[in-house]
Amino acid sequence: xxxxSKPLFGLCAAAAGAAVILAVSHFTSWGGxxxxxxxxxxxxxxxxxxxxxxxxxxxKKVAPSVVNIYSTRFVKERPQVNPLLxxxxxxxxxxxxxxxxxxxxTRKEQSLGxxxxxxxxxxxxxxxxxxxxxxxxxxxxxDNKKEYTARVIGKDRxxxxxxxxxxxxxxxxxxxxDSDQLEVGDVVLALGNPFGxxxxxxxxxxxxxxxxxxxxxxxxxxxxxxxxxxxxxxxxALVDVEGRLVGINTAIISRSGGNQGIGFAVPxxxxxxxxxxxxSGGKISRGYLGILPQDIDADLARQFGLADQSGALVGDVLPxxxxxxxxxxxxxxxxxxxxxxxxxxxxLQLTVSQISPGTTVAVKIIRNGFSKTVxxxxxxxxxxxxxANDQDNSNSGPATADALDGxxxxxxxxxxxxxxxxxEGVNGALVTEVNSDSNSADAGLQPNDLLVEINRxxxxxxxxxxxxxxxxxxxxILVKVWRRNGSYAGTxxxxxxNTKRAK
Numbered sequence: 001x002x003x004x005s006k007p008l009f010g011l012c013a014a015a016a017g018a019a020v021i022l023a024v025s026h027f028t029s030w031g032g033x034x035x036x037x038x039x040x041x042x043x044x045x046x047x048x049x050x051x052x053x054x055x056x057x058x059x060k061k062v063a064p065s066v067v068n069i070y071s072t073r074f075v076k077e078r079p080q081v082n083p084l085l086x087x088x089x090x091x092x093x094x095x096x097x098x099x100x101x102x103x104x105x106t107r108k109e110q111s112l113g114x115x116x117x118x119x120x121x122x123x124x125x126x127x128x129x130x131x132x133x134x135x136x137x138x139x140x141x142x143d144n145k146k147e148y149t150a151r152v153i154g155k156d157r158x159x160x161x162x163x164x165x166x167x168x169x170x171x172x173x174x175x176x177x178d179s180d181q182l183e184v185g186d187v188v189l190a191l192g193n194p195f196g197x198x199x200x201x202x203x204x205x206x207x208x209x210x211x212x213x214x215x216x217x218x219x220x221x222x223x224x225x226x227x228x229x230x231x232x233x234x235x236x237a238l239v240d241v242e243g244r245l246v247g248i249n250t251a252i253i254s255r256s257g258g259n260q261g262i263g264f265a266v267p268x269x270x271x272x273x274x275x276x277x278x279x280s281g282g283k284i285s286r287g288y289l290g291i292l293p294q295d296i297d298a299d300l301a302r303q304f305g306l307a308d309q310s311g312a313l314v315g316d317v318l319p320x321x322x323x324x325x326x327x328x329x330x331x332x333x334x335x336x337x338x339x340x341x342x343x344x345x346x347x348l349q350l351t352v353s354q355i356s357p358g359t360t361v362a363v364k365i366i367r368n369g370f371s372k373t374v375x376x377x378x379x380x381x382x383x384x385x386x387x388a389n390d391q392d393n394s395n396s397g398p399a400t401a402d403a404l405d406g407x408x409x410x411x412x413x414x415x416x417x418x419x420x421x422x423x424e425g426v427n428g429a430l431v432t433e434v435n436s437d438s439n440s441a442d443a444g445l446q447p448n449d450l451l452v453e454i455n456r457x458x459x460x461x462x463x464x465x466x467x468x469x470x471x472x473x474x475x476x477i478l479v480k481v482w483r484r485n486g487s488y489a490g491t492x493x494x495x496x497x498n499t500k501r502a503k
Contacts, residue, residue, distance in 0.1 A: 007379060010097045010445060011401075020499070028492035033419070035361050036119035036121065036123040036275065036279055037119050037120065037122075038118045038119045038173060038176055038272075039173065039175045039176065039244075040175070040176045040177075040272075041175050041176070041177060041178075041244055042177065042178035042181065043181075044075070044181045045181075045186065045241055045242055047186070053399075054380055055189060055201070055203060055241075056141065057242060057497055058088070058142055058189060058239065058242070058243045059191075059201050059245060061243040062174060062191060062237060062243045062245075063079045063142065063191060063199060064141070064142065064172035065116055065117045065118075065171075065172050065173060065174035065237070066114060066115070066116055066117075066140070066174075066191045066192065066199060066236055066237050067114065067115045067116070067117060067124060067139050067140060067141050067142065067338070068113075068114060068115075068139070068140040068162075068193045068199070069112070069113045069114060069124075069126055069130055069131065069137060069138070069139055069140075069150070069235060070110060070111075070112060070114070070137070070138040070139075070140065071110065071111045071112075071113065071130060071134035071136070071137050071138075072109070072110050072134060072135060072136040072137075072138075073109045073111075073132050073133050073134055073135050074109075074112075074135050074136075075109055084202055087133070090247060093316075094095070098236065100325055103474060104501075106111050106381065111130070111134075112193060112231075112232050113126060113127060113130030113131070113137065113192075113193075113232065113234045113236075114130075114191070114192035114232065114233060114234065114235045114236030114237075114249070115124065115164060115235045115236070116174055116235075116236065116237045116245060116248065117141075117172060117173050117174060117247070118173055118176065118275065119170050119171075119173050120169065120170055120171050120172075120173050120176060121168075121169060121171070122148075122162040122165050122166040122167060122168045122169070122171055123148065123153070123163060123164070123165055123275070123279065124139065124163070124165070124166065125161065125162075125163060125164075125235070125248055125271055125275060126161075126162050126163075126164060126234075126235030126248070126448065127160050127161065127162065127234040127235035127248060127249070127250045127266075128155045128156060128159075128160045128162040129160060129234065129250075130162065130163055130234050130235045130435070131152055131155065131162050131164070132155060132157070132162075133465050134152070136149070136352070137149070137150040137151075137152060137164060138150065139164065139166050141171075142199050142395070148166040148167065148168060149283050150165065151165045151166075151503070152162065152163040152164055153165050153279060153282075154277055154278030154279075154282060154283065154284070156274045156278065156284045157217075157218070158217060158218035158219050158284070159217055159218070159219050159266060159270055159271070159274055160216065160217045160250050160251075161248065161266060161270070161271045161274040161275070162235075163274070163275055163427070165281060171380070174237065174239070174243075174244070174245045175243070175244045175245065176245050176272060177240055177244035177245060177246045177268060178245065178268075178269065179223065179246050179247060179268045179269045180267075180269060182206055182209060182223065182240075182267075183206065183209075184205075184207065184208060184209060185205055185206060185219075186205060186206045186207050186240060186241075187203065187204075187205055187241050188203075188205065188206055188223075188225055188227055188238050188239065188240060188247075188261070189202065189203050189227065189237075189238070189239050189241075190202045190203075190204070190225065190227040190228065190233060190236065190237070190238050190239075190249055190265075191236050191237045191239065192229075192232060192233035192235070192236025192237070192249060193233070193236070194228075194229075194230035194231065194232040194233050194234050195230055195231060195234045196232055197232075200233075202227045202228035202229070203227055203439065204225050204226040204227030204228070204261075205225065205226060205227075206223060206224070206378050207224040207225055207226050207261075208223075208224040209223060210222075211223075211224045211264060212346050214251075214253075214264070214345075216250070216251045216264070217250075217266075219270070219349070219350060219353055219484045221266075221267055221270060221350055222236065222250075222251075222264040222265065222266065222267075223246065223247045223264065223265045223266075223267055224262065224263070224264055224384040225238065225263050225264075225265065226261040226262070226263070227263060228257050228259040228261075229249050229252050229263030229264075230258050231257070231258075233247060233263075234249060234250060234251075235249065235250075236248070237249070237278070238265040245268050246265070246267070246268055246269070247265030247266055247267050247268055248265055248266045248268070248271050249263065249264075249265045249503070250264055250265060250266050251263070251264045251420050252264065255455055267446055270350075273354050277356075285356065285357050285380050285381070286352070286353040286354075286355075286357070286380070286381040287352045287353060287354070287355035287356065287357055287359065287361075287378035287379075287380075287381065288321070288322065288352070288357065288378060288379045288380055288382065289321070289322055289323050289348075289352050289363075289376065289378060290317060290318040290320075290321020290322050290323045290324060290379070291313040291314050291315070291316065291317050291318065291321070291323045291328065291491065292314075292315045292316040292317075292318070292488065292491070293312040293313065293314060293315060293334070293345040293348050293349070293491040294312070294313050294315045294345055294492055294493065295309075295313070295344045295345050295346075296309045296310070296312075296313050296333065296344070296456035297495065299311060299476050299495030299497070300313060300478075300493060300495045302476065302495075303476060303478040303493075304331070304333060304366070304369075305369045306333065306366065306496055309411045310335065310341070310342075310343050310344075311333040311334055311335040311342055311343070311344075311366065312342050312344060312345045313331075313332075313333050313345075313493060314328060314330055314332040314333070314334065314365075314491060315491050315492035315493060316330050316482075316490030316491040316492065317329065317330060318490065319350045319358055321375055321379070322376050322378055322379050323376060325376075325377070326363070326374050326375060326376040326485055327374060327376070328363070328365065328374060328376070329367070330480070330491055331367070331480075331493070332366070332367050332441045333365060333366040333367075334348055334363055334364070334365050335364050335365065335366060335371075336362075336363075337351050337352070337355075337362070337363055337364070338355075338361050338362050339360050339362070352378065355378055356378075356438065357378055357379055357380035358377070358378065358379075358380075359377075359378050360375055360376065360377045360378075361375070361376055361378060362374075362375060363375075363376050390439040401468070407430065407433070407434055407435070407440045407445065408431070408432045408433040409429040409430060409431055409451065409462045409465050409466070410429070410430050410432050410462050411429065411430070411461050411485070412427065412429070412430045412450065414427065416430060420448060420450075420484055421484060422450065422482070422484075426452065426482050427452065427458075427459075427460045428450040428451045428452040428459045428460065428465075428481075428482060429450070429451045429459050429461060429462045429464065429465035430448070430449075430450055430451075430459075430462075431445060431446070431447055431448065431449040431450070431451065431481075432447060433447055434446060439496065439497060440496070441497045442497070443479075443494050443495070443497070444494055445479075445481070445494060446483065448483075448484070449481040449482070449483050450481060450482040450483070451465050451479065451480075451481055452480050452481065452482050452491060453469040453476065453478075453479070453480035454469060454472065454478075454479055454480075455468065455472055455477060455478050455479075456478065456480075472498060474498060475497070475498055476495050476496055476497060476498055477496040477497055477498050478493060478494075478496075479493070479494045479495075479496055480492070480493050480494075481493075481494060488489070
């Protein structure tokens with residue numbers, strides 16, 4: 001076992017992303033093969049125009065496209081019976097006189113939401129959670145008070161978007177916008193059926209764009225607005241001042257359960273992507289690159305000689321993945337895909353997820369200070385949603401003795417390799433303890449991490465780790481670690497402040 005006194009190792013967190021960019025100004029999509037026909041307008045709003053005294057013309061234009069959705073779930077249950085009466089000993093005395101009626105009953109649970117007609121032939125966008133567990137879905141159109149039984153075309157829990165279809169024609173379909181054209185401060189209107197009181201319109205502005213990390217969905221790129229959104233608004237429309245659909249209302253942050261000025265909508269570009277895939281293919285298949293990316297902080301940008309913190313750093317490439325086959329390597333920085341800028345790891349995830357599997361994309365990277373473009377044939381994202389477990393693994397390494405500055409390392413023996421499921425091709429020094437007050441802990445080093453590189457030099461043993469740390473010069477040390485975190489396992493980089501002393 002080795003311990004060392006060199007202050008080691010700053011981790012960074014995920015940020016927000018962007019949606020698909022549309023390249024035309026206005027068009028109508030007339031789909032064949034039962035695909036929906038919807039109108040898209042991508043011209044930016046006139047931000048120089050002075051505000052009018054009424055939004056009534058916009059409401060009259062959009063309101064007929066917003067519907068009420070009534071979801072019903074049938075729950076079968078059997079009345080509870082005193083467990084003593086299931087015992088033959090007690091039943092011989094009491095018989096069935098206290099048994100009661102234990103026949104199975106069906107209970108009906110109902111919920112209310114909203115939706116938006118996006119094609120004249122009856123396709124409707126709504127929030128997935130409005131219809132997620134429904135056995136029956138009814139749609140009510142406000143103008144003619146007519147109710148339809150809706151068919152659920154598909155649901156995507158990862159984006160909280162669902163697509164419904166009703167048998168009708170010549171319906172008042174809303175015009176879709178290009179949500180990438182939105183700017184913070186733009187006026188927006190929210191339409192829906194809050195608390196079941198009837199169709200309601202509220203007004204506000206775009207408070208923020210690209211909100212993520214909220215834990216609502218697997219893929220988050222929310223429009224944040226202060227337009228009042230309440231229960232029942234879910235699945236309803238968020239429109240701009242020209243009456244074009246910019247988002248599908250989906251969630252709020254509230255201490256009271258009602259509106260407090262922080263509402264979120266799925267951008268229509270993301271929702272439209274889900275709509276087209278569900279209608280054309282019946283399922284959502286997402287592109288798969290096969291890397292473990294991370295954001296770039298100021299320290300990592302200096303370590304890799306980058307001009308700024310834009311891009312997604314490749315922490316690891318997964319065996320047999322498209323990235324591996326294309327030659328991407330750990331330490332590459334992805335800055336664009338098919339010409340679309342990649343600002344961080346979240347943007348990369350969103351961009352790849354909205355590209356169909358089997359598509360060849362041009363991935364622009366920075367490697368060792370030089371820019372190059374690599375062609376990658378995307379595969380299909382395997383399995384269902386995989387959520388990383390943020391909980392640390394328990395320390396299964398040997399007990400430590402005198403870790404000088406809070407870090408103790410040991411050689412990786414076969415038994416520990418098996419316990420941590422470390423692949424045979426991965427070598428390094430095992431971190432057995434990290435003092436919570438040390439510089440290493442500040443940087444994010446954890447017990448059971450495997451040090452595989454220090455300042456781009458390979459580490460194969462505890463002696464290597466001690467030697468390389470003592471020899472390290474400069475204000476920061478670049479450390480590459482292998483880590484098992486829940487269902488994921490791979491390498492990532494840590495940049496360590498080497499100027500401050502251990503606490």
